[in-house]
Amino acid sequence: MLSRANRLTRGDDYRHVVRRGRRCAGGVLVTHVVPHGGDDVRFGFIVAKSVGTAVTRNTVRRRLKAACRDLLPAMEKGRDVVIRALPPAATADYATLHAQVQRCLERTR
Template sequence: MKKAWRIKKNSEFQEVFKKGASFANRQLVIYFLHKDQQDHYRIGLSVSKKIGNAVVRNQVKRYIRQIFHELDEKIKNEYDIIIIARQPAKEMDYYQFKKSVSHLLFKTKLLKN
């Protein structure tokens, strides 16, 4: 995933939290905000220290980035998306993550028809 497609600044995270909508399942929470004149979606990841040590947290983030890379052409472009991992995420494998993320994107209508 290109670095230009990532949300890094705290102010950008806060804007999505305050102005955007959210949806959750047991493993993940998604916040999303519609942004006009944006040519590609941007993604921000948040994995708490409660999930595990640095190795586990980085693995969770790698899984999520790879899923967005694979679903790249199916996701609507004009959104900022933040994914927050919950406690059960530390025991999940890649395919369970993909199913969970796909479920959230489908429910929030962020996938193209």
């Protein structure tokens, strides 16, 4: 699980990242990244009902959080990241989600 310091919690923060951030789209997710003045990397996740049932959405969210936790030490500090899962994420395995997150974070560097 990501620590509180590494999570976006306010709706205004989500909106700011999605509207102002650099965007990278993959087959199963869209990533938005924007720099901020802090020392932490903060993540937010958007998994809409179009992805599937509540169980499916929570599974996708947990897999995305685990992928971000694994990639956290290698990331530049002072960035906000919002990851929006697309409907194909429901059938994607962890390795696919991890690879997509890693690719998008490297491209938005």
